[in-house]
Amino acid sequence: MKTSDVIVIGGGLAGLMAAAVAASRKQSVTLLTYGSGSLPLASGAIDFLDAKNPDAAIKNLPDTHPYKKIGAKAIDASTKFFCDVAAQANLPYVGRTSAQIPIVTAVGTLKYSAIVPESMDATKLADKKKIFVVELAGLKDFYASMIVDNLKKYFPDKIFETAKIDLKLLGGRDITCMDAAQLLTDNEQPLANELKALNAGGDDAIIIPPILGVAGNFSRDIIKTQLRAEIFETTCLPPSPAGIRLQRAFIKYLQKSGVKIFENSKVVRGVVEGKKVTGVVVENVVREKTFPARKIILATGGFYSGGITMREFDSPKETIFDLPVFFPTGAENWSNQQLFEDKPQGFSMTGIFTDENLRPVDASGKILFDNLHVVGANLGGCDKIFERSAGGIAISSAYKAAF
Numbered sequence: 001m002k003t004s005d006v007i008v009i010g011g012g013l014a015g016l017m018a019a020a021v022a023a024s025r026k027q028s029v030t031l032l033t034y035g036s037g038s039l040p041l042a043s044g045a046i047d048f049l050d051a052k053n054p055d056a057a058i059k060n061l062p063d064t065h066p067y068k069k070i071g072a073k074a075i076d077a078s079t080k081f082f083c084d085v086a087a088q089a090n091l092p093y094v095g096r097t098s099a100q101i102p103i104v105t106a107v108g109t110l111k112y113s114a115i116v117p118e119s120m121d122a123t124k125l126a127d128k129k130k131i132f133v134v135e136l137a138g139l140k141d142f143y144a145s146m147i148v149d150n151l152k153k154y155f156p157d158k159i160f161e162t163a164k165i166d167l168k169l170l171g172g173r174d175i176t177c178m179d180a181a182q183l184l185t186d187n188e189q190p191l192a193n194e195l196k197a198l199n200a201g202g203d204d205a206i207i208i209p210p211i212l213g214v215a216g217n218f219s220r221d222i223i224k225t226q227l228r229a230e231i232f233e234t235t236c237l238p239p240s241p242a243g244i245r246l247q248r249a250f251i252k253y254l255q256k257s258g259v260k261i262f263e264n265s266k267v268v269r270g271v272v273e274g275k276k277v278t279g280v281v282v283e284n285v286v287r288e289k290t291f292p293a294r295k296i297i298l299a300t301g302g303f304y305s306g307g308i309t310m311r312e313f314d315s316p317k318e319t320i321f322d323l324p325v326f327f328p329t330g331a332e333n334w335s336n337q338q339l340f341e342d343k344p345q346g347f348s349m350t351g352i353f354t355d356e357n358l359r360p361v362d363a364s365g366k367i368l369f370d371n372l373h374v375v376g377a378n379l380g381g382c383d384k385i386f387e388r389s390a391g392g393i394a395i396s397s398a399y400k401a402a403f
């Protein structure tokens with residue numbers, strides 16, 4: 001097997017981004033992954049930090065925080081690269097890391113995020129006269145009246161109207177947003193006709209679930225040109241077309257860039273010579289296979305995707321290289337008494353610590369491997385859910401490690 005310049009392990013947001021960045025730098029890249037990571041569940045928005053100005057807030061984080069290793073330059077460059085890859089798949093994103101953009105959630109609250117799909121950018125709702133919220137017959141977990149009740153709290157001076165459209169998708173059976181998006185792809189006209197019948201004007205907005213396409217914004221473009229009102233998508237419960245659009249945009253970029261993608265490939269261990277990892281071993285049904293590489297990027301998703309496991313309490317394990325995993329000792333520090341408390345959860349801070357080049361270190365700060373880099377949810381030192389930084393850490397750490 002030919003030696004790759006870079007092997008990326010894991011095909012979630014961090015792994016896809018790392019492979020794309022490495023490929024853009026003319027490196028030969030192999031991506032090894034199994035499962036599909038968390039993108040199909042995610043909103044599609046990229047959160048950097050729960051702060052009005054994430055850039056400014058990042059400066060005040062402790063030195064152990066992953067953003068402090070990644071640095072402002074890589075954070076900024078990562079957002080540009082990310083938006084460029086998405087745009088190439090006709091999936092425009094908007095935003096910057098020095099501000100937050102509102103998007104409408106599936107229940108009608110506003111969620112603020114730094115980089116969001118253009119189709120969800122709800123900034124312009126403030127300028128609209130009337131807001132139509134449209135639900136589809138049979139679509140699960142999307143209730144126009146509940147969305148209106150909640151949106152009224154943010155926009156008390158707007159006129160709201162709800163509508164229910166019956167497109168008889170799947171013969172009237174219950175469907176998810178992903179089903180609807182799939183069924184409407186290349187079959188957008190019935191939805192366009194129903195939306196036109198609302199007679200929404202140029203000063204109005206139409207809010208719908210994220211059903212406009214499963215790849216890029218092609219379906220949205222077809223419908224948009226037929227309406228006078230502006231159309232906005234919400235987030236939804238999983239499976240999420242917006243996350244899947246993002247996943248497909250990256251896979252398209254990787255395929256175009258010549259990245260070798262091996263799905264259903266579980267990496268079980270590294271091949272190590274002194275302080276160098278010379279390859280990784282993949283296990284499949286019948287045999288093991290070694291993939292040699294000059295550089296390895298570990299994007300295996302921490303606890304969520306099995307990159308880190310914990311069979312015995314107080315003893316979390318990184319599953320491929322047996323890297324040291326840092327965690328808050330003592331059962332009392334492992335989790336908060338209340339699930340929703342105003343402080344990070346100990347178990348969520350668990351992960352691998354690194355140097356400035358994202359190479360894993362031991363408790364004394366010693367670099368363990370010269371050519372192994374750790375990215376995304378594997379990184380320790382912060383609760384990415386609590387501080388709302390998961391997507392931002394994924395893309396910026398991937399950029400830093402792969403550049």
Ligand SMILES: Cc1cc2nc3c(=O)[nH]c(=O)nc-3n(C[C@H](O)[C@H](O)[C@H](O)COP(=O)(O)OP(=O)(O)OC[C@H]3O[C@@H](n4cnc5c(N)ncnc54)[C@H](O)[C@@H]3O)c2cc1C
Nearest residue numbers: 010012013014034035037038047267301305376377391394
């Ligand atoms: C429900 C949900 C909603 C979210 N919403 C948002 C949001 O609104 N905004 C935001 O910024 N972020 C959000 N996120 C977080 C975000 O989508 C990612 O979880 C985060 O960016 C981490 O990505 P990752 O690539 O590090 O890990 P993952 O996405 O978990 O990917 C890890 C990948 O590695 C693979 N893998 C693991 N072990 C191996 C192995 N041994 N060999 C080969 N492959 C392996 C896994 O199968 C998986 O494909 C959400 C996450 C979830 C779960």
